Amino acid sequence: MPEYRTDLVTGRTVIIAEGRAERPQEFSARALPVDVSRCPFCPGHESETPGEVFALRLDRSRADSPGWRIRAVPNKYPAVVTNSGAYGLHEVLIESARHITLTSELSDDELADVFRATIVRMRAMYADPRIEHVLPFKNVGAAAGASLAHLHSQLIGQSIVPPDIRAELDGAARYRAERGTCVWCDLVERERLAAERVVLESPRFLAFCPFASRFAYETWIVPREHACRFEANDEAGLVELARVSRSVVARLESILDDPAYNYVIHSAPRGVRDDGSYHWQLQILPRSTGIAGFELGAGMFINPVSPETAARRLVGGPEA
Amino acid sequence: MPEYRTDLVTGRTVIIAEGRAERPQEFSARALPVDVSRCPFCPGHESETPGEVFALRLDRSRADSPGWRIRAVPNKYPAVVTNSGAYGLHEVLIESARHITLTSELSDDELADVFRATIVRMRAMYADPRIEHVLPFKNVGAAAGASLAHLHSQLIGQSIVPPDIRAELDGAARYRAERGTCVWCDLVERERLAAERVVLESPRFLAFCPFASRFAYETWIVPREHACRFEANDEAGLVELARVSRSVVARLESILDDPAYNYVIHSAPRGVRDDGSYHWQLQILPRSTGIAGFELGAGMFINPVSPETAARRLVGGPEA
Numbered sequence: 299m300p301e302y303r304t305d306l307v308t309g310r311t312v313i314i315a316e317g318r319a320e321r322p323q324e325f326s327a328r329a330l331p332v333d334v335s336r337c338p339f340c341p342g343h344e345s346e347t348p349g350e351v352f353a354l355r356l357d358r359s360r361a362d363s364p365g366w367r368i369r370a371v372p373n374k375y376p377a378v379v380t381n382s383g384a385y386g387l388h389e390v391l392i393e394s395a396r397h398i399t400l401t402s403e404l405s406d407d408e409l410a411d412v413f414r415a416t417i418v419r420m421r422a423m424y425a426d427p428r429i430e431h432v433l434p435f436k437n438v439g440a441a442a443g444a445s446l447a448h449l450h451s452q453l454i455g456q457s458i459v460p461p462d463i464r465a466e467l468d469g470a471a472r473y474r475a476e477r478g479t480c481v482w483c484d485l486v487e488r489e490r491l492a493a494e495r496v497v498l499e500s501p502r503f504l505a506f507c508p509f510a511s512r513f514a515y516e517t518w519i520v521p522r523e524h525a526c527r528f529e530a531n532d533e534a535g536l537v538e539l540a541r542v543s544r545s546v547v548a549r550l551e552s553i554l555d556d557p558a559y560n561y562v563i564h565s566a567p568r569g570v571r572d573d574g575s576y577h578w579q580l581q582i583l584p585r586s587t588g589i590a591g592f593e594l595g596a597g598m599f600i601n602p603v604s605p606e607t608a609a610r611r612l613v614g615g616p617e618a
Numbered sequence: 619m620p621e622y623r624t625d626l627v628t629g630r631t632v633i634i635a636e637g638r639a640e641r642p643q644e645f646s647a648r649a650l651p652v653d654v655s656r657c658p659f660c661p662g663h664e665s666e667t668p669g670e671v672f673a674l675r676l677d678r679s680r681a682d683s684p685g686w687r688i689r690a691v692p693n694k695y696p697a698v699v700t701n702s703g704a705y706g707l708h709e710v711l712i713e714s715a716r717h718i719t720l721t722s723e724l725s726d727d728e729l730a731d732v733f734r735a736t737i738v739r740m741r742a743m744y745a746d747p748r749i750e751h752v753l754p755f756k757n758v759g760a761a762a763g764a765s766l767a768h769l770h771s772q773l774i775g776q777s778i779v780p781p782d783i784r785a786e787l788d789g790a791a792r793y794r795a796e797r798g799t800c801v802w803c804d805l806v807e808r809e810r811l812a813a814e815r816v817v818l819e820s821p822r823f824l825a826f827c828p829f830a831s832r833f834a835y836e837t838w839i840v841p842r843e844h845a846c847r848f849e850a851n852d853e854a855g856l857v858e859l860a861r862v863s864r865s866v867v868a869r870l871e872s873i874l875d876d877p878a879y880n881y882v883i884h885s886a887p888r889g890v891r892d893d894g895s896y897h898w899q900l901q902i903l904p905r906s907t908g909i910a911g912f913e914l915g916a917g918m919f920i921n922p923v924s925p926e927t928a929a930r931r932l933v934g935g936p937e938a
Contacts, residue, residue, distance in 0.1 A: 299702035302778070311781060313704050318695040321765050322658070338642070375638040377912065377920045382619035384633050435911030443910025445641050454912055458622070461631060462917030562915025581915070589909050590763025591755030592697065592774055595882025595901070597782030600697045 303510040307469040307481050308462070312510045312599045319514070319602035339392045339448035341366070348372040351389065352418055354411060367395055367408075368415045378456055380426075385457040387423050391415055393449045400557065401438065401449065402548040410540035416453065416563070417529045417536075423455035424568060431459045431567040434528075439558025442585045451561075459567045466564065467576060474574050482577030483524050495609045497549070502535060503542045507605030507612070514587050514603035515553065515612065517546050519580040526566040526576040543580060549612045550584055558585040623830040627789040627801050628782070632830045632919045639834070639922035659712045659768035661686070668692040671709065672738055674731060687715055687728075688735045698776055700746075705777040707743050711735055713769045720877065721758065721769065722868040730860035736773065736883070737849045737856075743775035744888060751779045751887040754848075759878025761905045771881075779887045786884065787896060794894050802897030803844050815929045817869070822855060823862045827925030827932070834907050834923035835873065835932065837866050839900040846886040846896040863900060869932045870904055879904040 300315035338346035341364035349362050352370040359365020369392045378386030393412050394404060404412065420432045436451035437444040459467070473481035489495055489506045497517055498505040505519045519542055521535070531539065543561075551557040560583045566576040593599055620635035658666035661684035669682050672690040679685025689712045698706030713732050714724060724732065740752045756771035757764040779787070793801035809815055809826045817837055818825040825839045839862055841855070851859065863881075871877040880903045886896040913919055 300698050301703035313697050315697045318697060321695045324765065324767050375641045377633050377635045377638060378620050383621035433912065433915050435915045437910045443908035445644060447644050460916030460918055462915065560911035560914055562911050564915065583914055588763035590757045591880035591882050592753065594880055594903055595753050595755045595782065595884065596780030598780055
């Protein structure tokens with residue numbers, strides 16, 4: 299039976315309507331065959347991107363030449379730039395020198411390196427005092443908005459706090475004013491106890507399908523201990539996050555036929571204190587369900603797989 | 619140069635970033651070849667849908683048998699139903715007995731019939747006192763979330779007012795409290811005078827690309843005279859709306875390579891009075907730009923074609 303569900307933090311309402319997963323589907327998005335020899339993100343093609351602002355190199359190779367394992371470059375087609383009204387920085391992080399297309403093709407160590415590089419670039423962006431917020435995100439697959447297949451993520455630093463981060467800040471502030479605690483800390487504890495939507499638990503993180511999931515198999519990875527900034531993670535935290543994220547993504551990739559997903563890292567804007575006003579999270583948003591006229595006209599998502607069903611399948615347990 | 623723009627009514631912020639239209643694109647969504655003989659929306663296959671709740675028939679053919687020109691049926695995979703928490707009605711309007719896939723393949727008269735049928739179903743839904751709002755919408759093409767190609771639109775009636783309609787009501791109420799006028803009436807007058815974003819003007823309607831367009835070539839069709847309800851249109855209004863809409867959609871279809879778009883009809887919820895608190899509009903949302911991680915993580919759209927450029931191309935005028 300379809301039901302409305304409201305997100306505890308943002309107040310966002312979704313419709314969980316499981317029967318809709320059975321709809322016939324006449325369309326299918328197919329990736330064009332890619333001529334790897336022309337991929338602008340492959341080693342040897344460094345001149346096809348703007349010059350690198352960071353690279354992880356193990357040898358003494360020069361900037362903008364092969365030898366890198368991870369490479370950060372300004373986005374050639376930026377959404378925001380520093381000499382315009384939409385002031386900001388937009389970078390691409392090429393996550394591997396290999397022409398791979400799925401996150402699970404990275405090892406745990408390589409994904410930890412990606413997170414380390416993300417933090418380096420977040421800190422570099424925040425060094426510009428006009429940058430108020432940095433959003434790291436990833437698009438995998440055409441249905442998730444990727445235009446190039448070679449595995450990469452992006453960072454957009456802006457002079458404004460984006461509306462969805464603002465909604466989270468407002469929701470967290472309201473909750474804290476009412477109850478004196480952090481809404482995400484309470485949520486993590488509640489989800490652990492309920493155990494209905496938990497995908498994976500590690501010493502530092504809880505991965506679960508949120509109660510008001512917008513997308514089928516949507517999964518959030520939230521630190522169990524309060525922390526407002528992703529970029530303040532220590533080495534042990536990053537290594538564990540890489541292991542947990544890779545495990546969740548690998549499960550998603552095996553469940554979804556032609557895996558397309560986004561992930562976004564929500565971290566506190568400049569100036570927010572670590573007092574319970576914010577709690578960082580990594581949100582994984584699989585894109586097997588389209589965003590259609592209803593979603594865009596009503597401002598509500600329809601999700602055909604309940605988070606309880608999604609978590610059960612992601613854990614690999616028996617079907618209900 | 620990228621710039622931020624904010625919608626006058628809802629306060630929604632978008633980034634207009636024209637350079638991004640030049641991005642290389644490795645992916646392409648292709649429709650699968652469709653076996654028309656199996657289309658559940660074609661005449662002769664009436665038993666594959668739930669029984670009709672309305673049909674336009676010119677002969678004396680029986681319900682749920684061929685002879686119809688437009689046919690309304692409950693959605694077989696509803697997002698909302700009347701015996702659940704997400705209380706509501708979800709119907710499909712099959713817009714033609716011909717297996718056509720583009721709105722422009724309808725004649726002006728046929729599109730007027732579609733609008734007439736839409737009004738019949740909206741009124742029928744509002745006859746249920748628990749229905750607070752009805753949203754008519756259309757998905758054309760896979761990228762717009764359509765699962766079947768045969769031209770159809772949908773209506774979802776809900777027991778709640780959807781968040782985007784609520785945001786418009788709130789924005790309009792704020793504006794009216796400050797200035798005493800309807801925000802859309804002022805907007806129409808302002809756009810007519812500026813003439814930078816106008817696509818088409820008819821005696822009763824203005825079609826223009828909104829200042830804070832979320833999508834490339836987004837176009838709104840707004841009645842020039844104040845009116846809060848689409849379903850209160852008279853015959854002359856519907857005929858003119860059909861002509862204007864079809865003209866705009868045909869221009870979009872000729873500009874977009876593989877046309878995919880949504881349209882949504884925003885009309886006042888139950889109980890709103892026609893006093894300047896609301897003004898109905900038809901919004902056409904082309905889907906050539908994907909919704910990716912940034913959009914879903916930040917809650918902001920990046921639009922690579924400014925509405926000024928879009929309007930110029932839709933009018934067929936010279937490029938800037």
